[in-house]
Amino acid sequence: MQGEAAILTAFEGAWLSQRRQVRRVQIFTLTGVVVVLALSVWLSGITATNIGDGLFERIGHFFYRMLPHLRWDSLFASRETPGSLLSWFYALPLWLKAIKETVEMAFVGTLLAGLIALPLSFGAAANVNRRGVLRQVIRRGFDTLRTIPEIILALIFAAAFSIGPVAGALTLTISSAGSLGKLFSEAIENGDVRAVESVRAAGGNWLLQMRFGMLPQVLPQVMSYWLLRLEMNVSIAAALGVVGAGGIGVELDQAISFTDFSTYLAILLILVCIIFAIDLVSEQIRHRLIGGLGKA
Amino acid sequence: MAAALRINPQAVRPPLWDQWKYWGLFAAVLAAFLAAVHDLGIGYAVLSAGVLKLGVILEAMWPPSDGEAAVRIWFAIAQTLGMAVLGTTFAALMAVPLGLIAARNVVANPALHFAIRRIMDLFRGIPALIWALILVAAIGLGPLAGILALAFADIPRLGKQFAEAMENIDERQRDSIRATGASDAMVLRFGVLPQALPIWLSQCLYSLELNFRSAVVVGVVGGGGIGFELQERIRIYAYDEVAYIIILYVITVSLLDLLSARLRGNLI
Amino acid sequence: MLTFTGVTRRFGDVIAVDNVSLEIAEGEMIGIIGRSGAGKSTLLRLINRLCQPDSGDIRWQGTSILALKGRALRQWRCHAAMIFQQFNLVLRLDVLTNVLLGTLANRPLLASLFKIFPAEARAQAVLELDRLGMADAALKRTQFLSGGQQQRVAIARAMQQRPELLLADEPVASLDPVNAEIVMQQLRDINVERGITVIVNLHSLEIARRYCRRVIGMAHGKVVFDGPVSALTDAVVAKIYGSRYASEEVGEHLGEPAAQALTEAVPLMAVS
Numbered sequence: 001m002q003g004e005a006a007i008l009t010a011f012e013g014a015w016l017s018q019r020r021q022v023r024r025v026q027i028f029t030l031t032g033v034v035v036v037l038a039l040s041v042w043l044s045g046i047t048a049t050n051i052g053d054g055l056f057e058r059i060g061h062f063f064y065r066m067l068p069h070l071r072w073d074s075l076f077a078s079r080e081t082p083g084s085l086l087s088w089f090y091a092l093p094l095w096l097k098a099i100k101e102t103v104e105m106a107f108v109g110t111l112l113a114g115l116i117a118l119p120l121s122f123g124a125a126a127n128v129n130r131r132g133v134l135r136q137v138i139r140r141g142f143d144t145l146r147t148i149p150e151i152i153l154a155l156i157f158a159a160a161f162s163i164g165p166v167a168g169a170l171t172l173t174i175s176s177a178g179s180l181g182k183l184f185s186e187a188i189e190n191g192d193v194r195a196v197e198s199v200r201a202a203g204g205n206w207l208l209q210m211r212f213g214m215l216p217q218v219l220p221q222v223m224s225y226w227l228l229r230l231e232m233n234v235s236i237a238a239a240l241g242v243v244g245a246g247g248i249g250v251e252l253d254q255a256i257s258f259t260d261f262s263t264y265l266a267i268l269l270i271l272v273c274i275i276f277a278i279d280l281v282s283e284q285i286r287h288r289l290i291g292g293l294g295k296a
Numbered sequence: 297m298a299a300a301l302r303i304n305p306q307a308v309r310p311p312l313w314d315q316w317k318y319w320g321l322f323a324a325v326l327a328a329f330l331a332a333v334h335d336l337g338i339g340y341a342v343l344s345a346g347v348l349k350l351g352v353i354l355e356a357m358w359p360p361s362d363g364e365a366a367v368r369i370w371f372a373i374a375q376t377l378g379m380a381v382l383g384t385t386f387a388a389l390m391a392v393p394l395g396l397i398a399a400r401n402v403v404a405n406p407a408l409h410f411a412i413r414r415i416m417d418l419f420r421g422i423p424a425l426i427w428a429l430i431l432v433a434a435i436g437l438g439p440l441a442g443i444l445a446l447a448f449a450d451i452p453r454l455g456k457q458f459a460e461a462m463e464n465i466d467e468r469q470r471d472s473i474r475a476t477g478a479s480d481a482m483v484l485r486f487g488v489l490p491q492a493l494p495i496w497l498s499q500c501l502y503s504l505e506l507n508f509r510s511a512v513v514v515g516v517v518g519g520g521g522i523g524f525e526l527q528e529r530i531r532i533y534a535y536d537e538v539a540y541i542i543i544l545y546v547i548t549v550s551l552l553d554l555l556s557a558r559l560r561g562n563l564i
Numbered sequence: 565m566l567t568f569t570g571v572t573r574r575f576g577d578v579i580a581v582d583n584v585s586l587e588i589a590e591g592e593m594i595g596i597i598g599r600s601g602a603g604k605s606t607l608l609r610l611i612n613r614l615c616q617p618d619s620g621d622i623r624w625q626g627t628s629i630l631a632l633k634g635r636a637l638r639q640w641r642c643h644a645a646m647i648f649q650q651f652n653l654v655l656r657l658d659v660l661t662n663v664l665l666g667t668l669a670n671r672p673l674l675a676s677l678f679k680i681f682p683a684e685a686r687a688q689a690v691l692e693l694d695r696l697g698m699a700d701a702a703l704k705r706t707q708f709l710s711g712g713q714q715q716r717v718a719i720a721r722a723m724q725q726r727p728e729l730l731l732a733d734e735p736v737a738s739l740d741p742v743n744a745e746i747v748m749q750q751l752r753d754i755n756v757e758r759g760i761t762v763i764v765n766l767h768s769l770e771i772a773r774r775y776c777r778r779v780i781g782m783a784h785g786k787v788v789f790d791g792p793v794s795a796l797t798d799a800v801v802a803k804i805y806g807s808r809y810a811s812e813e814v815g816e817h818l819g820e821p822a823a824q825a826l827t828e829a830v831p832l833m834a835v836s
Binding site: 197198201203217 | 612614638639640641642645646648650652653654655656657661665666668669673676677718721725
Binding site: 063144162 | 342420439509538
């Protein structure tokens with residue numbers, strides 16, 4: 001009887017103190033989060049703007065204004081007829097040309113970035129490059145390139161190469177090289193070095209060891225990352241156009257400043273559709289690759 | 297040689313198709329690349345002139361200088377960080393219901409699931425900058441437009457992440473709570489949330505990292521913060537100050553990434 | 565003739581190979597036995613310079629292999645072909661390409677990078693595969709092969725290198741008994757029919773006894789036995805493996821009672 005009560009009190013005590021501990025951690029985390037949020041609200045100056053005055057009404061109204069005035073009876077009529085699809089997309093040839101430019105920027109940028117990143121990524125991988133100093137230099141290089149916001153690079157390149165898609169393509173190249181470099185090197189570090197060793201034992205030099213021992217293993221992953229980056233870069237290329245890097249972004253920026261908001265929606269729809277299509281195709285290719293169709 | 301051909305001719309002399317398959321692919325990609333390069337107007341003249349100018353710019357960046365406005369820059373970084381935090385928070389709040397209805401194990405109807413996922417994919421392609429343009433036009437310049445832009449751009453991506461986390465939970469834990477006769481809300485609270493919540497928080501932290509980068513972009517279009525400061529200085533060719541800000545920014549990002557990785561490690 | 569003179573190799577505090585001196589004549593088939601960590605693997609890897617000795621000299625036909633660099637070193641590695649316990653093949657490539665990797669040391673770099681191998685090399689590879697019964701699998705992707713099949717492909721690649729030495733680092737440790745026999749038989753045939761010096765690391769005493777004429781026993785990095793299989797007495801085996809493990813090590817394939825009998829009967833066993 002006495003023993004039971006003692007055990008119970010001991011247990012109660014332990015349990016309560018553990019609960020207190022957990023509570024302490026919870027309160028600490030919660031306070032931390034609240035402090036961070038409060039600071040953010042104060043710093044961002046969000047309170048300065050008049051949130052109150054029907055914010056979501058205003059946004060909603062804006063979206064309403066983006067809707068075109070289409071009419072059922074003239075939906076498929078000519079461009080001049082108000083209410084037709086063609087009048088909504090009145091500058092379709094121009095916009096298609098612009099989106100082609102955006103996609104080309106993304107394609108060129110991503111391709112070049114991968115070609116730069118792949119050889120360097122072998123230098124950044126710990127399991128194939130023993131020279132710590134070189135490895136660190138390459139890694140820091142990759143990290144720096146991927147951290148600098150693309151838009152800043154775009155502004156600088158636009159200053160150097162003048163406004164246009166050249167600046168945009170170069171921006172994507174430099175920025176993607178950093179990101180791809182890191183991803184590629186991670187894939188290599190996950191690779192099995194035993195095959196590399198057997199190429200070394202057969203008398204192959206470092207280059208051959210990488211080409212036959214490591215590359216076949218990592219190629220599906222590498223291609224997957226490369227294609228994913230291509231998808232992202234179409235989106236980014238569109239955004240960069242806003243600061244003058246060419247492509248559909250330029251059209252978007254002009255549309256919102258000078259024209260009907262329904263034009264903006266039209267251009268936006270084209271952009272979204274193209275990105276959606278590219279994402280779909282890329283996903284198909286990537287599934288095939290991981291499924292084992294890689295060439296190596 | 298003859299003996300080998302008798303044994304396995306295909307191995308000794310592979311058919312032409314096998315050999316040319318990959319060369320063909322390579323040629324196609326090369327052709328597309330050259331066509332794109334030509335179309336974009338990337339030529340030797342443009343590049344060489346640009347590289348020279350770039351050299352001048354890079355030279356002007358050293359040594360970096362704070363332009364006597366160090367405090368202002370630090371404040372701008374904090375402001376950008378604040379924007380990122382609020383944007384992520386808002387995105388997370390919106391992504392929770394979205395993630396739930398986009399999860400195969402919450403909404404069983406395959407057609408509905410497919411539709412919701414496709415709609416989210418559609419919106420995923422719209423980068424924060426484009427949202428920022430729209431929102432600035434709708435509600436005017438300022439951090440609010442920036443924060444909402446960050447949120448709207450992030451919600452589809454985060455929602456998809458949340459949904460996938462939901463789908464990857466261990467069903468057995470959920471079923472065992474359900475077997476006790478608990479209500480749906482209780483099943484969610486005890487059978488699902490303890491599994492999903494750490495992953496969600498981890499994904500939110502990653503989102504914060506991404507949004508800090510996007511916040512700079514958004515700042516350029518009028519959201520304020522570092523983006524605005526950088527753009528201003530590029531406009532007036534004050535490249536040494538630009539360099540200073542970039543260095544500071546890169547350091548901040550590294551710290552943020554480190555902190556986020558540490559916290560995420562503790563969660564999972 | 566391969567000679568080791570006072571070769572030592574350390575890894576931190578551990579002495580993997582301790583002042584080893586050996587002579588191996590051409591055409592010999594040698595089994596190296598010993599416990600895990602005795603230094604067998606390191607010894608083998610010193611021969612093809614995957615590992616560098618801290619002191620001592622290793623000579624092949626009078627020339628020191630330690631001084632080799634660059635192209636000469638790669639040529640040497642080609643001449644001293646090695647096969648591994650885990651086969652170490654490139655799984656995503658097809659069997660034929662894996663065998664053709666044996667020609668890398670002698671082909672121009674650029675051609676190899678683009679996987680351009682002449683028809684003669686391909687024919688030779690097919691013939692090597694055929695001798696091992698693997699010719700039909702030449703265009704299959706290597707990852708779909710079983711362990712025994714992969715090891716045979718590895719042997720084919722080793723033969724493609726036209727080696728003078730074949731170094732086998734625990735080649736059958738990851739194989740089932742049937743495939744182990746097939747592979748060991750192949751190694752013996754290579755030694756007998758082609759006159760290639762074969763040095764095999766083995767963890768199974770029984771296999772060493774059946775296939776090798778000369779056995780080198782290692783313990784703690786030192787060579788504690790070097791002689792014909794017939795001289796492997798119980799005492800010697802105890803020295804190599806440690807007395808507690810003498811019959812256990814042998815017993816892995818045969819079972820306890822048979823192992824006991826075998827250990828007792830050792831002085832009476834003759835090599836086939």
